[in-house]
Amino acid sequence: MGLGNRQIVDTELGGARVVVMGLGRFGGGVGVTRWLVQRGARVLVTDLAGEERLKDSIEALGPLVRDGAVRLRLGVHRKEDFVGCDLVVANPAIARPWENRFLRASRSAGVAITTEIQIAIDVLSAREARLIGVTGSAGKSTVSAMIGHAMCATGERAVVGGNLGGSLLERMEEIETGQWVVLELSSAMLHWIERLELGVGVVTSFSPNHLEWHASIEHYRDSKRRLLGAIRGGGSAVLGPGVGDWKTPEGVGRVEVDAGDRVGGLATIGAHNEGNGAIARCAVVAAMGSDAARVEEALRGFGGLAHRLQVVGERDGVRFICDSKATTPEATCLAVEAVGEPARVHLIVGGADKGASMEAICELSTRLAGMYAIGATAGAIGDGLDGVVQSGTLGAAFDEIRRRARPGDTVLLSPGCASWDQFANYEQRGEAFIALAREWIER
16 A cells, blocks of 8 residues: 555555665653554664664564564664555664665665654644644753743643654643644654644754764755744744744744843753743743743743753762763753863763764863763864863763862863763663762762
């Protein structure tokens, strides 16, 4: 049965042969696989990673695998799977998908290709959900969560999902007809999305990132800009500092947030989060017509997200802060300023190489109590620089910091890089840091 290039609706899936390409570790692959099976599809999940790396996701699908509703093909992709099916659901994490030989084979065979986020958007649209889309090189997760928090705190039901993790397809029972849904959308997701209609579109910031996925900064920028093109007439665009010159469609309102605009008194630390609060405030006001002062008061009750300047604890005057979600050099620089006096900061940096320049991180080295480089980018960060310790791993970094830290210092994990070289994801990296910090605190 050919599904063509259109919305995937329930009636089309009975008996459909579907390939889920990239199970992943953040829940999107698990969620869409369950959703497909519930609608009668026969699903093959294929991933280049092996069973050990995908252990949690495989366990989540265990009952469906044992029942024969789902087959697994791990450690390899096979061309025959991609040309002998009715639909491919591609994981947006697959870099440069236009070059991928398996996806090209599917296209040549006339097989429809979609993504989990596009299916979720289609389902939400059928329910007439009111959508707010958020993207940006930094701050999009926090701003998305802030918007959802402020909406709920001011009496409006709202659900937050998308790039934050998990799958909205498994949360549809929470979402009522006409309800607000805040979608955090990565550049990779936006590259794939064909159908999206937003009431409010938010771009928090822009700086070079994910160049290993996009191949060029121009492609990365164009993917981000697709969000603005999805805002319907009469809707609003909220543009953060540095993107105020981005064009918006005719008939769309514009709100440009200045760099100095802040929401003070937040529970989360850092001037940049005060700026995130200003962006979130503008988005909520644009969406709901709410009183700005009331929204700001609601935002002051936002407690922050895990692994985003998360205060882990303190021992003998040494404070531990986990900012594992900081995967760009710009985010790391913001984190250093947020936690206080740089000269009292022991900064752990490094990880997988995404093609971004490490120059901004290198420039921090002379201002800190210490910099400890880990992962694949350690050499690029520390080569020839005074004050940089080539630690290699988190454990080795902690061993060195124990010898150096003094009361009043802060130990900060803000890597400025992705986690994939040593960890499954930024969450696992953050949990490893938290475990080491708690071991220190409780010793």
